[in-house]
Amino acid sequence: xxxxxxxALGLMLILEGLMPMVSPxxxxxxxxxxxQLQDGQIRFFGLVMVIAGLMLLWWVS
Numbered sequence: 001x002x003x004x005x006x007x008a009l010g011l012m013l014i015l016e017g018l019m020p021m022v023s024p025x026x027x028x029x030x031x032x033x034x035x036q037l038q039d040g041q042i043r044f045f046g047l048v049m050v051i052a053g054l055m056l057l058w059w060v061s
Contacts, residue, residue: 020027034042
């Protein structure tokens with residue numbers, strides 16, 4: 001279980017690091033746009049991502 005969790009964490013870090021590595025200017029602009037969002041919009045986006053992740057885990061297993 002812990003090995004699977006570490007593999008998932010490693011994959012997440014790789015995916016999170018791709019955008020700033022490949023296109024730092026676009027990443028910076030996207031981050032600046034995210035700073036303009038209201039707290040409720042950010043929470044909704046987080047909720048959608050959690051639901052999408054849970055659906056993906058359910059589909060795969």
